[in-house]
Amino acid sequence: MTRTPQPDPAHALHTLREDGHAVIILDQTALPHRFVECRVETVEAAAHAIRSMQVRGAPLIGITAAYGLALALGRGADDAALEAAIALLGATRPTAVNLHWALERMRRHLAPLAPEVRRDAAWREARAILTEDAAANHALGSHGLALIQELAGRLERPVRVMTHCNAGWLATAAYGTALAPVYLAHAAGIAVEVLASETRPRNQGLLTAWELERARIAVTLVADNAAALLLQQGAADLVIVGADRIAANGDTANKIGTCLKALAAKDCGVPFYVAAPRSTIDWDCPDGAGIPIERRDAAELRRVTGLDAHDRLQTVDIAPESLRADNPAFDVTPARLITGILCECGIAAPGDLGALCGREAAR
Numbered sequence: 001m002t003r004t005p006q007p008d009p010a011h012a013l014h015t016l017r018e019d020g021h022a023v024i025i026l027d028q029t030a031l032p033h034r035f036v037e038c039r040v041e042t043v044e045a046a047a048h049a050i051r052s053m054q055v056r057g058a059p060l061i062g063i064t065a066a067y068g069l070a071l072a073l074g075r076g077a078d079d080a081a082l083e084a085a086i087a088l089l090g091a092t093r094p095t096a097v098n099l100h101w102a103l104e105r106m107r108r109h110l111a112p113l114a115p116e117v118r119r120d121a122a123w124r125e126a127r128a129i130l131t132e133d134a135a136a137n138h139a140l141g142s143h144g145l146a147l148i149q150e151l152a153g154r155l156e157r158p159v160r161v162m163t164h165c166n167a168g169w170l171a172t173a174a175y176g177t178a179l180a181p182v183y184l185a186h187a188a189g190i191a192v193e194v195l196a197s198e199t200r201p202r203n204q205g206l207l208t209a210w211e212l213e214r215a216r217i218a219v220t221l222v223a224d225n226a227a228a229l230l231l232q233q234g235a236a237d238l239v240i241v242g243a244d245r246i247a248a249n250g251d252t253a254n255k256i257g258t259c260l261k262a263l264a265a266k267d268c269g270v271p272f273y274v275a276a277p278r279s280t281i282d283w284d285c286p287d288g289a290g291i292p293i294e295r296r297d298a299a300e301l302r303r304v305t306g307l308d309a310h311d312r313l314q315t316v317d318i319a320p321e322s323l324r325a326d327n328p329a330f331d332v333t334p335a336r337l338i339t340g341i342l343c344e345c346g347i348a349a350p351g352d353l354g355a356l357c358g359r360e361a362a363r
Contacts (some may be wrong), residue, residue, distance in 0.1 A: 032210035043072035057171020062098030070122035077118040097245040134174035136277040139344035144181025158191035165255035166207040167242025228264035243276040250335030250350020251288030262337040275342040288332035298325035
């Protein structure tokens with residue numbers, strides 16, 4: 001995998017693009033300090049990109065896995081090669097269900113085909129998943145836009161949206177999930193402001209701030225632990241977050257710290273919404289207790305990376321290696337704390353997901 005600096009980030013519109021032979025990804029581990037594109041040419045490189053979080057965000061992980069499978073079939077496309085590639089990609093991240101949804105969709109599409117036509121079919125199906133994700137995000141953004149429009153009609157100031165982690169275009173094919181309503185509101189001329197929490201230890205909230213600043217949307221970065229105070233003070237009119245897996249009952253896994261915001265929002269009477277495409281719903285998982293929670297390397301807690309006074313990226317230790325640390329990457333927000341779930345079908349109360357978009361509609 002080669003890395004090529006991009007001198008003009010003002011024209012970056014996509015987190016992933018392809019040329020039929022390789023996939024070019026935006027390396028999110030370099031953001032917000034550096035803009036770097038990587039050319040991914042093998043299934044091993046695709047798996048590394050997912051595992052190392054060069055690509056992140058549940059929808060984008062699924063898309064990358066689909067393209068990774070297409071890359072694998074260029075070397076061999078018999079049944080053994082197909083299953084080996086699916087196993088390699090499926091083992092990269094446990095919590096985001098879009099990964100496994102995309103791989104299972106690819107398997108269903110490819111397995112009945114003759115090996116000699118599987119490679120081209122895989123590229124076509126991966127492109128379809130990419131295109132459909134963009135359309136789904138625009139649709140769910142439209143439903144969220146209605147919420148912002150209603151608030152804008154009652155307020156004599158900008159609508160204030162609190163979010164957590166990054167669920168914008170960086171995490172998807174386009175538009176984002178939690179940020180899609182914000183982008184559409186801005187495009188419609190509605191004044192909107194975003195409170196973005198930093199989301200330690202991976203600091204994905206910095207990516208939210210980075211992309212919103214590029215779009216000239218007002219954004220304020222806040223410490224994760226400031227959310228409850230800000231909600232008590234009326235600093236946010238609603239909270240919208242993304243999701244990595246939604247159980248059939250509406251319990252939702254998202255980046256660690258999300259449940260704390262949901263608890264505070266409930267206590268403060270602030271609506272709390274989850275935005276995600278149907279592919280994020282795991283119909284085979286009855287409730288949040290069945291959602292696997294990824295635990296990442298404790299070194300992420302002990303170190304921070306940033307720019308020094310000479311514009312050089314530096315990583316420093318903030319705790320000794322001897323200090324025991326636990327680094328769960330996600331938490332689960334109970335359905336009872338969620339006002340509604342936005343998907344391309346509309347907005348549903350968590351318990352009404354099946355009526356709005358049943359299992360078969362998500363295939």
